[in-house]
Amino acid sequence: MRAMEQRDAAAVASIYNEGIRGRGATFQTAERTPEDVEPWVDAADRYPVVVAERDGRVLGWARAGSYSDFKAYAGVGELAIYVTEAARGAGVGRELVDALAEAACDRGYWKLIAKVFPANEGSIRLLLACGYREVGLHLRHGQLDGEWRDVLLLERSL
Numbered sequence: 001m002r003a004m005e006q007r008d009a010a011a012v013a014s015i016y017n018e019g020i021r022g023r024g025a026t027f028q029t030a031e032r033t034p035e036d037v038e039p040w041v042d043a044a045d046r047y048p049v050v051v052a053e054r055d056g057r058v059l060g061w062a063r064a065g066s067y068s069d070f071k072a073y074a075g076v077g078e079l080a081i082y083v084t085e086a087a088r089g090a091g092v093g094r095e096l097v098d099a100l101a102e103a104a105c106d107r108g109y110w111k112l113i114a115k116v117f118p119a120n121e122g123s124i125r126l127l128l129a130c131g132y133r134e135v136g137l138h139l140r141h142g143q144l145d146g147e148w149r150d151v152l153l154l155e156r157s158l
Contacts, residue, residue: 064078
């Protein structure tokens, strides 16, 4: 587990695009390029991003993104985590969640939240196993491909 570097941008974008194409993890529909994710490295002092690497290959990434511009919520981040399909179920996700929590805590965060489609049972199980708790369900939170999707809200205090 390590901080993302510029050289990881192509792999990070590729893994993100797997999730976008799968339609089970994000409302995003436009695939990302390495240039889209490269700025994350420069913003990592505020919004940490970590990658899991095995044998020189990036298998997944996790990032704490902005939760709100409201000053009182400055220590709350929104988790994004993506693991390449070939590496799922091998403990990579858990390592990423824990490494991101540590990096976020080092930057003064006191909480991470996650928004997950209820059908994404693997991600929900992972987050619960990593100390997240269910907070509630946002009904009809957004549309994906013309269909309303609910979003389960989870949180982890750091």
